[in-house]
Amino acid sequence: MGTLRTVTLNPSYDDHFEVADLTWGGVGRVVSYRSQPAGKGVNAGRTAHHLGIPTCVYSLVGTPDLEDFSARLTAEGVEHRLEPVEATTRHNLTLTQVEASTIAAHTVGDGFHLPDRSAADSLFGRLIQETEPGDVVTLNGSLPAGLPPEIWRDLARDVADAGARVVADVQFTALARVVEAGRITAAKPNEEELLALPGVGRDLPRRDAVAVALRTLADHDVEFPLVTLGPEGVAHLADGVVRLSWCPVEVPRKSVGAGDAFVAGLCAALLRPGGPAPVDLGLATAAAHVAGLERADLRRQVAVNLGLIRTVEGLGSL
Numbered sequence: 001m002g003t004l005r006t007v008t009l010n011p012s013y014d015d016h017f018e019v020a021d022l023t024w025g026g027v028g029r030v031v032s033y034r035s036q037p038a039g040k041g042v043n044a045g046r047t048a049h050h051l052g053i054p055t056c057v058y059s060l061v062g063t064p065d066l067e068d069f070s071a072r073l074t075a076e077g078v079e080h081r082l083e084p085v086e087a088t089t090r091h092n093l094t095l096t097q098v099e100a101s102t103i104a105a106h107t108v109g110d111g112f113h114l115p116d117r118s119a120a121d122s123l124f125g126r127l128i129q130e131t132e133p134g135d136v137v138t139l140n141g142s143l144p145a146g147l148p149p150e151i152w153r154d155l156a157r158d159v160a161d162a163g164a165r166v167v168a169d170v171q172f173t174a175l176a177r178v179v180e181a182g183r184i185t186a187a188k189p190n191e192e193e194l195l196a197l198p199g200v201g202r203d204l205p206r207r208d209a210v211a212v213a214l215r216t217l218a219d220h221d222v223e224f225p226l227v228t229l230g231p232e233g234v235a236h237l238a239d240g241v242v243r244l245s246w247c248p249v250e251v252p253r254k255s256v257g258a259g260d261a262f263v264a265g266l267c268a269a270l271l272r273p274g275g276p277a278p279v280d281l282g283l284a285t286a287a288a289h290v291a292g293l294e295r296a297d298l299r300r301q302v303a304v305n306l307g308l309i310r311t312v313e314g315l316g317s318l
């Protein structure tokens with residue numbers, strides 16, 4: 001089997017506080033706390049590792065955090081290559097209240113501001129050197145300030161030249177640029193992100209915007225054009241037909257990172273042909289993540305979820 005290689009240029013620590021008796025301006029109680037190395041590719045790589053897929057995470061990281069970030073990934077068994085930059089790694093905050101099942105707040109820190117692209121180029125050099133035909137490489141998340149939006153497109157071309165497949169989960173102008181590479185296996189904007197694609201205007205009704213986004217991706221030879229729609233599932237094109245698929249979650253606990261879990265499942269299926277379809281494994285994995293599961297629990301739930309997936313032709317009631 002090939003290896004999944006994820007690329008993150010704007011990593012973070014995700015700090016999750018679970019609190020009780022929260023009153024703004026008052027004194028509450030911290031029930032649990034966890035701080036994890038994160039960033040979209042780090043998250044996707046971790047989930048793929050939990051699915052049993054050979055994975056290597058490539059990421060920039062702040063120099064002061066290099067040792068710690070690396071040690072934590074090692075402790076989790078997640079293989080990684082880190083390229084230091086002269087900055088500290090941002091911290092994102094997720095706050096949940098024990099009294100409620102949903103997240104109370106999710107706040108995201110400012111990413112890196114880089115003087116030039118040299119650190120990214122070193123990271124990419126290492127990635128291309130290690131990439132083998134049959135691997136899947138994911139381009140994940142936002143670009144640090146100071147990097148040009150073409151950077152993901154150029155990397156996509158180099159990855160394709162190395163014989164590996166590219167899955168893009170990128171945003172804004174970088175999304176419009178990356179599809180120009182013309183050799184993308186899958187791209188999965190969410191409903192906000194699809195607005196960056198050519199031809200998709202804010203004035204379009206919701207279902208038209210999704211349909212135009214899918215056609216635009218297909219016109220750029222994206223093999224799996226996808227738009228993820230949160231709890232409503234994923235819109236996709238198969239044999240030229242627009243479909244909507246979803247996987248229900250009884251008690252949703254964690255919507256943050258659902259897209260990263262989707263990418264992990266999708267790539268796992270690309271690397272294990274003959275098993276579930278990429279869209280199905282993406283949905284099943286995202287649903288298990290949203291249910292709050294990890295590791296062996298996540299794997300077990302993915303198997304169950306594969307039997308719960310529903311698909312309709314068209315975009316349903318969207």
Ligand SMILES: Nc1ncnc2c1ncn2[C@@H]1O[C@H](COP(=O)(O)OP(=O)(O)OP(=O)(O)O)[C@@H](O)[C@H]1O
Pocket residue numbers: 189190191227228229230231232233234246247248249252255256257258259260261262282283286287290
């Ligand atoms: N509440 C939910 N119930 C069931 N499935 C969900 C729910 N929320 C998300 N999902 C699943 O996760 C997938 C990705 O979610 P979403 O569209 O929110 O991604 P995203 O915005 O890229 O998320 P992120 O960037 O935070 O990882 C959806 O296509 C769906 O399959």
Ligand SMILES: [Mg+2]
Pocket residue numbers: 169190259260
């Ligand atoms: Mg996303």
